[in-house]
Structures are given as structure tokens and as C-alpha cells.
Amino acid sequence: HSIGNPQTIEKLKLKLSVWQGNMYSKAGFVLIFVLGLVSSSWGFLEHDSWITVELQHSLAANSESFSFRGNVTIPSLNSGLANVEQPDLSTADLDLLKKLALGNEFYRLKATVVYSNGAKAQFITSNKACRLLQAQLNDVLWVSLEPSGYVTGITVSQDTAPATIECTQEDVNKLLETQFSTDVLIRHAELAPVPDTAGFIQKVEREREARERGEVRDNRGFFAKYWMYIVPVVLLVFISGATNQDGAK
8 A cells, every 4th residue: 555545544553553552551561560679679677577565564663563554566567557455554553653653763664575486575664654644645665676577675755755854743633544555666777888898808809910910000109109218318307407406506
């Protein structure tokens, strides 16, 4: 058919549009694949896992007795999302907590971590009971992880700054909550830069071999080459000249 035929031109346009559509779909597939690889490389842990944390607290000063506070479940350490279950405090527990705050004592929290393989680790953290009451039982649980996914530390803190250093009876009476409200934050360890020792050794070996073959030329200036010989001579001349002047006087 002739190129100038309108039907031929329409057929060519149709084929061109189909070819462009196939190219766009392939390019889209490649882009999605590459983004998938990049997003997977952005994960903090190479092998994601889950942990559970049992929380126990001590509501008596100078006591090793801990009672159940609640459970924290983290289904994915990479996502950092956590499910927190904490029952209401009893009237007796609230009275003990208020007593700790009035005595300016520490509130201690014991966290028992259970990994997916059944291994366990225990951590103890503490904070002023007065701060906990001033924050209306709102606290933040920081879970620190190493790159392999194991917990290296658990600490508890409050976001709000304390209004006073010590609690008074008026501060204690302002407590309205009977249940802890806890935010769980995952803190991933950052890997320090590792020196390229092997590359440095190879570079030194190449330079040494080049010097032995005479391929490396020293293009430095006269003073840069022999400064270690010139400087001592100048210092000796300067010192001897000063000595001679003192002797003449």
C-alpha cells in the first residue's frame, strides 16, 4: 500500500500506539521492581522478627517485689508498631504509687523480653514516681535494638517536663487516670563506618611495587624534599649567631 493512503497511516498510528503502550507497561514493571528492591533495602533489620515484652513494676521503695503491669507485643520490629495491653490499677496500687511520689522515690519497671525463638532477656529501668503522676500515667517505652534484632536496652520516660521537682499532696490529688497510657518507640542502632583496611593495604602494596620498578617520580620541590636537612642547619646557625652576640657583649 502507498504510504499516503489514509488507511495505511491509521494502521501505522495504531501499531505505534500499541508499541508505546507495551513499552510503558514494561517500563512501569521495571520501575516497580526497582522500587521494591530499594524499599526492601531501607529496612532496618535484614531479617524481621517479633518480640513480646512483659511489664512488671515495683510500687514499694527499697523492695524487690514486682507486680504485673501489662504486656507489649511488637509483631514487626521493622515497622515498630506495638500492641499494648495494660489493665486499670487497683485502688491499693494507686495509693502505693502516690506514696512513692510523696516520698520522692523512684518508680521501677522490669521488662522481660521474649524473642520468637523462645529466648528471654530482662531489663530494669526507673524514673521518678512524681514525674509519672504529673504526666497522668503517660509514659514512653524506648526499645533499643542492635542490627541483628536483639534488644540491647529498655528505658521508660515522660514527654512532658515536670512542673515541680517534688510532688505535694495537691499534685497527688490531681491524678485523674487509673490506667497507664504507653507509647512504644523502637530505636535502631546505627552502624559505625568500617575502615577499608584491605583497600588501604592493596594501595600501599601497589605504591611499593611502583617504587621498586622506578615508576613513581618525586615531583616535589627542593625544599619539600630536603626540609628535614635544611631546618636543623638553619636552627644551628641561628643559635650560634645568638651565642656569638652574647659573647661579644
